[in-house]
C-alpha cells in the first residue's frame with residue numbers, strides 16, 4: 001500500500017447481505033475473511049452474521065485483519081433519541097471491543113430501502129421539525145460514539161430522507177462538526193444525483209469514512225425506467241465494484257490524497273453472490289486499485305467538476 005494514512009477494506013456485502021439474509025447464506029465468516037486476505041485488503045466492516053467480539057477478534061488476529069466499522073439503523077425521528085441511545089450504547093460497546101474506528105449511522109425513519117416501493121421516486125422527505133429532531137439526536141449520538149473511541153459517520157443513502165446533495169448539505173449545516181462526521185458513498189450519491197465529485201469537494205472536511213461503490217449505468221437506467229425498489233435494483237446488478245462500472249475513481253481518490261484524507265476506503269458492492277462471484281469481484285477491484293489508484297500521488301491534482 002503506497003499511502004499509509006489510508007486503509008483499504010472490502011465490505012461483507014458482496015458475500016452476504018443484511019437486507020436479504022437468504023442470499024449468500026452459505027458464505028461463512030472464515031470464507032469471507034479468507035477471501036479478503038487472498039484479495040489483499042486490510043480489513044472489513046461488521047456484517048449482521050458476525051460473532052461476539054471475542055470470537056471475531058481471534059479470527060481477525062489469525063489473518064492480520066482489522067474492523068473499520070458497522071452499520072447502525074437509527075430511528076431518531078420515529079422512536080426519539082432516548083430509545084435510540086440505549087441501542088446505540090450497546091452497538092458502540094461491541095465496536096470498541098473489536099477496535100473499530102467508525103460508527104456508520106443511517107436514519108431509517110420512513111426509509112423505503114427495505115420495501116417494494118420505487119426507490120427512484122418514493123423516497124421520504126422530512127418536515128422542518130423532523131430535521132431538527134434528527135440533527136439534535138445525531139449530535140447526541142456523536143458524543144456517545146466518542147465515549148467508545150469512535151467517530152460517528154452519517155451514511156447518506158438511496159430511499160431515505162438524507163439522500164440528495166441538498167439533504168446532505170442541510171444535515172451538515174445543522175449538526176455539530178465536532179461530533180457528526182460524514183461517510184462519502186460514491187454509489188449512492190451517483191445514483192441519486194448523477195454526480196459524485198460535488199459532494200466530495202463540498203464536504204471533504206467532514207468526511208471521515210469512504211465507501212467506494214461503482215454503478216452499472218445501463219442497469220441503473222433500466223431500474224429507473226421500471227420503477228424498481230432498492231433491493232430489486234441491486235439484485236438486478238445496479239451496483240458493482242470499482243473498475244467494473246461507470247465511475248472514474250481516480251478523481252475522488254486524487255481529491256482524498258490532495259486533502260490528506262486519513263481513514264478507511266471500503267469497497268462496497270451489493271450484488272447477488274450467486275451471480276457475481278465474491279472473490280472474483282474482489283480480485284477484479286484489487287487489480288483496478290493497484291493499477292489505477294495506488295500509482296497516483298498527492299501531486300496528481302483532482303479536477304474540480306462544477
Ligand SMILES: O=C1C[C@@H](O)[C@H](O)[C@@H](O)C1=O
Pocket residue numbers: 013018019071155185188211268270
Ligand atoms: O453502506 C451500506 C450498507 C448497506 O446495508 C446498504 O444497504 C448499502 O447500500 C450501503 O451503502
Ligand SMILES: [Co+2]
Pocket residue numbers: 155185211268
Ligand atoms: Co455504503
